[in-house]
Amino acid sequence: MFINKIHKFEYDNSLLNFEVRKVKVWQYLRADIINNILKKKGEIFQAIDDKKDHTSFSFKNKLIYIYKLFRNAMFYNPFFCFKTIDKIVFMHPRKLYYKDKFIDMYTYTFENDKNALIIDTSMDENYRTKHYRNSFIIVCMYLLRKFYREKLSSKDHKSVVEVENKIKDKLEIDISLTDMFDKYSKTFKAFYLIYYLLFKIKKPREIYLVVNYGLAPLIKAAKDLNIKVVEIQHGIIVKHHSGYCYPYNSGLEYFPDELYVFGEYFKNMDFLPLSQDKIKVFFYKYFFEKYAELNIQNKVIEKKKKILIISDANDAGGMYQTFLEHNFDLFQNYDIIYKLHPLEVFTKSYEKCHNLKKLLKYENFSLEKKQEALHLLLKECEYCISYKSTVIFEALELGCNVIVPKLPGWEDLEQLAKYVNFVDLDEKIVFKMSVKSSKGFFIKSFGEDNFTTL
Secondary structure, three states: OHHHHHHHHHHHOOHHHOEEOOEEHHHHHHHHHHHHHHHHOOOOOOOOOOOOOHHHOOHHHHHHHHHHHHHHHHHOOHHHOOOOOOEEEEOOOOOEEEOOEEEOOOOHHHOOOOOEEEEEOOOOHHHOOOOEEOHHHHHHHHHHHHOOOOOOOHHHHHHHHHHHHHHHHHOOOOOOOHHHHHHHHHHHHHHHHHHHHHHHHHOOOEEEEOOOOOOHHHHHHHHHOOOEEEEEOOOOOOOOOOOOOOOOOOOOOOOOOEEEEOOHHHHOOOOOOOOHHHEEEEOOHHHHHHHHHHOHHHOOOOOEEEEEEEOOOOOOOOHHHHHHHHOHHHHOOOEEEEEOOHHHHHHOHHHHOHHHHHHOOOOOEEEEOOHHHHHHHHHHEEEEEOOOOOHHHHHHHOOOEEEEEOOOOHHHHHHHOOOOEEEOOOOOOOOOOOOOOOOOOOOOOOOOOOOEOO
16 A cells, blocks of 8 residues: 555655744644645545635635634634633534434533533534534634744755755655744644643643544643643554554654554554554443433334444545445345435535435435434444544444445554445445444444543
8 A cells, every 4th residue: 555655655754854934743743644646646636625725715715713702702712712621622523413413423521521611612603512612723723824024044944945855856746845844843832832821720630622623733732841742542453544544653753652442452553653652542422322212211212124324534545435335236125324424414515416416316215414313324224334533333232233335545444344244336235244342342332441532
C-alpha cells in the first residue's frame, strides 16, 4: 500500500519533528497532508467535506455566522465558568437527540459530572446544548492570528521547499506546503496561547477529547502544564488510519497521553504511538443504555427479513452503491434500510448522489436519516452490510450478521475474518451467519468491573 511508503518517507526525513516557527507543523497537520497525498495518488476519495466554510456563505449568512460566533463567545465563554473542576471535556461536534436533548454519544458519560467543565465544539445551532462553547477560543484565535504579521523566515521557507522537492522526488507527488505551514504555524501559536491560559486558570487534572488530530495546540498546552490528555475513541481505528498509525514512532509531543477504547479488541494495536498500558477500555455509557433499552426484562426482539446497509460517507466513486445494486436481485425477499452517515445528513449530500437515486427506485428500499434509530435496527435486522465503520462492532455485539464488501483498504479489517463475512466486489453476496464473539469483546458495556470508568 502506498501509505506504507509515506510512513517510511516520513521516518527517513524526521518529518514528525520538522518545525516552522518552532511549531512541529508536519505532526500538527499530518492527517490532512497524508490524506491529500493519497487523494492525489488516487488511493482514497473524499465525497463529502464536513467543514462548512463560512467564506463561501452569502453576505447575509456571513453576518449571521459572525453574530452567533460573538454571541456564544459572550454568553457561553468557558473562562466564565467559576465552579471548581478537576477535568475539562471537549465534546465531538456532531450530536444526536437522546432523552429530550442533544448529546455527544462519546462524552455522554460526563453529562452529569459536577466536577467537569464541558465545552461544546459545534458551530451548528441546530444541535444546541446547555454547555459552554468554544466560540470565544475561536474568536481569539482569529484576532491573534490576524495581528501576527511576522513573515516566514528565509530559513523556514527554504526548509519547506526542500520537503516539497523530496516529496516530488520520492513520492512522485506535487504538493504545496509553504502557504499551509505559514498559516497554520500562526494558527497553532494563537490557539496554544488561549488554551494555555484557560488550563492555567482552571487547573484541571485531566482533559478529555474525542478526536486528537487537529487539536495539537490544545494537547501541547495541556502537556506543558503537566495535565493528562485522554482521547476517547470515536470511530474505527485501523492500521492505516492517518490519525493513529505511526509505525516508526512513539512518544509524540502532540499526541494524547492515553487512549480509551471501546473494547478489548482495540487494545492490541501496535501501530499506535502509545505503550500497551496507555490504551484502556472505558465504559461506553450511551451504548450501554441503548443495549439495556433493547433488553428490558429480557424482552426478545425477533429478527425480521431486513438488511441494514450502513453508508460510507466517503465512498470511493460510488463503488459501494454500485456493489449494492449489482447484488440487489438477492435482496428481493428483504426490506432494505439504507442508514445514511451523519455527515450525509448534515451536508445533505445524499440528495445529489446518482447511485443512491438508482437504489431508491426499488420498492423494498428506504432511507434512514436518524442516528437514534441505529441500535433498534441492528437488533431487528438479520444482516448488516458495512465498511470501515464502528457499526460493524455494534452489530456484532447486538447479534447481527455482518457482511463487509472488499472496497479499497478492506485489508485493514482482515483480523475480523473470524467474525464477519468478506465479499469481493465482483462476487454475489452469500448470506451466512457471523461467528459470535464473547460479549463485550468489541464494546465493553455490560458491567463496570475490570475496566476504566470515566
